[in-house]
Amino acid sequence: MKIPFLDLKSQYAAIRSEIDEAIQGILDRTEFVHGPTVRAFEAAFAEAHGVPHCAACNNGTAALHLLMWALDVGPGDEVITAANTFMATAGAIRLTGARPVLVDVEEHSFNLDPGKLEAAITPRTKAILPVHLYGQPAEMDEIAPIAEKHGISLIEDCAQAHLASYHGKQVGGFGRGGAFSFYPGKNLGAYGEGGAVVTSDAALHARICALRDHGMPQKYQHAEWGHNYRMEGFQGAVLGVKLRHLAAWTRQRRQIADWYRESLSGIPGLCVPLEGKDRDHVYHLFVVRVSAESGTTREAVMQGLQEAGIASGLHYPVPIHLQQAARDLGYRKGDFPITEGMAGEILSLPIYPEMTREMVATVAARLRELLPGN
Ligand SMILES: *Cc1c(COP(=O)(O)O)cnc(C)c1O
Numbered sequence: 001m002k003i004p005f006l007d008l009k010s011q012y013a014a015i016r017s018e019i020d021e022a023i024q025g026i027l028d029r030t031e032f033v034h035g036p037t038v039r040a041f042e043a044a045f046a047e048a049h050g051v052p053h054c055a056a057c058n059n060g061t062a063a064l065h066l067l068m069w070a071l072d073v074g075p076g077d078e079v080i081t082a083a084n085t086f087m088a089t090a091g092a093i094r095l096t097g098a099r100p101v102l103v104d105v106e107e108h109s110f111n112l113d114p115g116k117l118e119a120a121i122t123p124r125t126k127a128i129l130p131v132h133l134y135g136q137p138a139e140m141d142e143i144a145p146i147a148e149k150h151g152i153s154l155i156e157d158c159a160q161a162h163l164a165s166y167h168g169k170q171v172g173g174f175g176r177g178g179a180f181s182f183y184p185g186k187n188l189g190a191y192g193e194g195g196a197v198v199t200s201d202a203a204l205h206a207r208i209c210a211l212r213d214h215g216m217p218q219k220y221q222h223a224e225w226g227h228n229y230r231m232e233g234f235q236g237a238v239l240g241v242k243l244r245h246l247a248a249w250t251r252q253r254r255q256i257a258d259w260y261r262e263s264l265s266g267i268p269g270l271c272v273p274l275e276g277k278d279r280d281h282v283y284h285l286f287v288v289r290v291s292a293e294s295g296t297t298r299e300a301v302m303q304g305l306q307e308a309g310i311a312s313g314l315h316y317p318v319p320i321h322l323q324q325a326a327r328d329l330g331y332r333k334g335d336f337p338i339t340e341g342m343a344g345e346i347l348s349l350p351i352y353p354e355m356t357r358e359m360v361a362t363v364a365a366r367l368r369e370l371l372p373g374n
Contacts, residue, residue, distance in 0.1 A: 038236030053205035060181020063195035064092030077126035114142035132161035135284035160284035263364035268373030269294025
């Protein structure tokens with residue numbers, strides 16, 4: 001049995017008639033950029049996250065950039081984020097002209113360590129940007145009071161965490177705003193590129209809407225310099241259809257994670273993700289760790305899976321501070337030991353809503369063979 005890392009074809013097959021109809025509607029109405037279908041998606045997405053406003057845009061990096069731009073983050077400022085995240089989080093900070101300041105993560109959650117946050121705050125800190133990595137909400141109860149105490153804007157990178165919640169409250173609503181990505185492989189994926197910013201702040205929302213469209217609050221009235229970060233009509237149509245299925249798909253991801261946890265327990269040297277208390281992890285990724293007690297290496301396990309037709313991934317093999325692009329930040333090897341230690345041991349197993357119990361059992365059985373212990 002071949003097991004891919006994700007399976008967008010079978011997802012499309014399951015919703016084909018709805019998708020085809022929605023795309024045909026865009027063609028019939030020549031609603032190619034923004035328009036009523038994108039607006040309807042914005043309203044539905046905001047509601048799904050329990051916030052009043054959503055501004056759709058053309059990708060998740062643009063969403064992060066718009067959010068910080070609208071908060072006047074710029075040159076001379078610092079924005080604090082997690083050392084373990086996708087490059088785009090830091091890249092979007094860089095786009096504003098501000099400097100990304102990294103904070104190491106917690107060993108058990110892979111998310112920003114609130115205990116190390118205060119030491120990273122300086123008079124130049126303009127925003128704190130936790131990432132709900134792999135689909136698990138960061139420790140917002142501890143992070144939010146620190147941001148508040150210092151009078152610093154709290155914003156969220158929700159690119160991997162659509163519908164994830166913490167104490168029953170959806171991500172995106174904890175601070176000034178939350179940025180989402182609809183890259184095809186994300187939990188809610190467009191058929192192309194897409195992103196969005198959600199916020200409870202009407203004035204901030206209005207500025208984001210203007211900035212994504214050349215700084216125009218009204219047609220041909222340019223209040224300030226902006227950019228073109230608009231969403232295409234086709235993407236709004238696809239996302240509107242898929243959003244109706246997202247809650248069910250998310251339940252299925254959680255089910256698959258439970259199956260994995262059951263079938264992978266007690267394997268020496270294999271650490272399965274712990275789910276923090278009072279939060280709904282949405283399992284964008286199911287990341288295990290292969291430690292020294294396994295008697296093997298992460299590379300050997302990956303290879304063994306591949307030989308059995310099972311795909312796996314690394315999120316992420318090289319931390320941001322050790323990337324060539326980030327040399328200008330002046331960090332060195334050893335600066336973020338938890339993140340660096342993870343990078344050599346993590347392995348992302350296939351997880352997607354269409355995965356069956358049998359497929360999970362196949363992956364688990366293969367892992368048992370590959371990890372005999374020493
Ligand atoms: C995907 C992702 C982004 C960027 O989104 P794009 O749509 O690819 O621009 C930002 N942050 C994180 C954590 C992501 O996973």
